[in-house]
Amino acid sequence: MSPPSSPPVAFEPFTDEHQAFRRVVRDFSEKELAPHAREWDEKGEFPRDLFRRFGEMGFLGIRHDPAWGGTGLDYWYVVAYAEELTRSRNGGLGTAMLVQGEMATPIIGELGTDEQKREFLAPALRGEKIAALAISEPDAGSDVAAIRTRARRDGDDLVVTGSKTWISNGARADFLTLAVRTGGDGHEGISLVTFPTDAKGFQVSRRLEKVGNLSSDTAEIYFDDCRIPARYLLGEENQGFYYIMTGFQGERLVAAITAVAGAQLVLDDALRYGQERRAFGRPIGTYQAWRHRFAEHLSRLEAARWLTYRACDLFNRNQVALREISMAKLVACDLAQRIAYDCMQFHGAMGYMVESDVARAWRDLRVLPIAGGTSEIMREIVSRSSGM
Numbered sequence: 001m002s003p004p005s006s007p008p009v010a011f012e013p014f015t016d017e018h019q020a021f022r023r024v025v026r027d028f029s030e031k032e033l034a035p036h037a038r039e040w041d042e043k044g045e046f047p048r049d050l051f052r053r054f055g056e057m058g059f060l061g062i063r064h065d066p067a068w069g070g071t072g073l074d075y076w077y078v079v080a081y082a083e084e085l086t087r088s089r090n091g092g093l094g095t096a097m098l099v100q101g102e103m104a105t106p107i108i109g110e111l112g113t114d115e116q117k118r119e120f121l122a123p124a125l126r127g128e129k130i131a132a133l134a135i136s137e138p139d140a141g142s143d144v145a146a147i148r149t150r151a152r153r154d155g156d157d158l159v160v161t162g163s164k165t166w167i168s169n170g171a172r173a174d175f176l177t178l179a180v181r182t183g184g185d186g187h188e189g190i191s192l193v194t195f196p197t198d199a200k201g202f203q204v205s206r207r208l209e210k211v212g213n214l215s216s217d218t219a220e221i222y223f224d225d226c227r228i229p230a231r232y233l234l235g236e237e238n239q240g241f242y243y244i245m246t247g248f249q250g251e252r253l254v255a256a257i258t259a260v261a262g263a264q265l266v267l268d269d270a271l272r273y274g275q276e277r278r279a280f281g282r283p284i285g286t287y288q289a290w291r292h293r294f295a296e297h298l299s300r301l302e303a304a305r306w307l308t309y310r311a312c313d314l315f316n317r318n319q320v321a322l323r324e325i326s327m328a329k330l331v332a333c334d335l336a337q338r339i340a341y342d343c344m345q346f347h348g349a350m351g352y353m354v355e356s357d358v359a360r361a362w363r364d365l366r367v368l369p370i371a372g373g374t375s376e377i378m379r380e381i382v383s384r385s386s387g388m
């Protein structure tokens with residue numbers, strides 16, 4: 001058989017510039033964030049000032065328009081940032097920052113008026129205002145089309161009534177990117193608005209206690225006839241469902257990236273631990289049972305990484321990537337569970353101690369197949385978009 005006439009094109013997404021940026025984030029995460037991982041979890045909060053610090057470092061506006069304080073870089077910088085942020089070893093902090101830069105604000109950059117960008121987007125990218133994305137409700141999580149929080153028109157205002165729950169950054173947010181019902185039932189009656197949380201009638205009803213991501217505030221919030229100007233509508237009225245589904249793509253991709261990088265970190269830690277910890281006169285990492293299990297995880301993780309990078313590449317080139325992003329979120333987030341479980345097992349009793357890195361990673365990674373669209377919903381999207 002003759003060799004192919006031209007070799008396949010090598011796909012290396014990260015340039016020297018991406019890698020230099022990666023080193024900055026890694027350094028920052030390892031030196032300034034990771035040493036506080038346990039303390040912030042125990043407090044159930046990280047310092048608010050960190051938003052500003054992230055803003056100064058340019059981390060909150062990586063792919064945002066420079067006209068509003070972003071840096072206008074390509075998506076591979078976001079990938080490097082999200083990967084290295086896992087080295088903070090604090091999933092709550094990572095979630096909060098990714099909500100700020102990658103989930104609650106891109107839609108404002110895309111659809112907002114200059115006024116909305118000036119009032120909400122620019123200060124969020126500087127880390128001066130905290131942003132949250134408020135879609136889920138007590139009776140509507142996976143089924144976004146069932147949301148009931150209503151915004152009725154009254155002259156030049158919208159009057160918002162209802163509640164939202166499980167909202168990351170919800171207790172400290174200065175504004176929300178908020179999904180409301182402006183029309184009839186179903187997905188066609190939903191709109192997005194920018195909502196300042198100093199509006200009269202807004203209340204944080206409860207700060208929720210979670211299994212993991214302990215340093216991030218997650219809240220139940222309540223709207224009692226809150227009046228906001230109708231010009232705070234984002235994009236077109238009743239097009240919100242479509243905007244939310246588009247926004248979910250970035251959110252799910254970031255979850256997949258975080259899952260792969262988080263699982264890699266846990267695996268690397270375990271492999272190191274396996275050299276140090278001895279049982280029956282040998283390092284535990286030399287037992288074939290574990291070497292083979294880790295070989296399996298490393299192989300599957302490499303596959304998940306490249307599936308995720310494939311989705312990132314499509315996203316970066318503004319191609320339709322619904323199927324690939326859903327596949328990446330499904331595969332990477334589920335795999336991270338199995339890896340975290342085994343790495344905890346490998347640490348024995350130490351892995352069960354709240355103070356250990358592996359226990360924190362096990363708690364923090366657990367949310368990934370739930371938030372932003374569950375694994376079951378990802379399977380539904382993959383099957384539908386595959387013609388089933």
Ligand SMILES: Cc1cc2nc3c(=O)[nH]c(=O)nc-3n(C[C@H](O)[C@H](O)[C@H](O)COP(=O)(O)OP(=O)(O)OC[C@H]3O[C@@H](n4cnc5c(N)ncnc54)[C@H](O)[C@@H]3O)c2cc1C
Pocket residue numbers: 099132133134135136140141142143165166167168169210213218367370371372373374375376377380
């Ligand atoms: C820590 C954390 C942070 C979050 N942050 C935010 C946030 O910032 N903003 C926000 O708006 N939301 C947020 N959420 C909410 C999150 O997006 C929802 O939890 C998620 O969409 C699932 O909705 P649900 O919890 O209501 O589950 P449900 O929709 O009630 O689902 C329950 C179970 O039923 C399954 N199920 C549902 N429908 C189907 C189906 N068609 N086929 C098969 N199985 C199905 C689900 O997969 C799941 O296993 C957060 C959640 C958590 C845990």
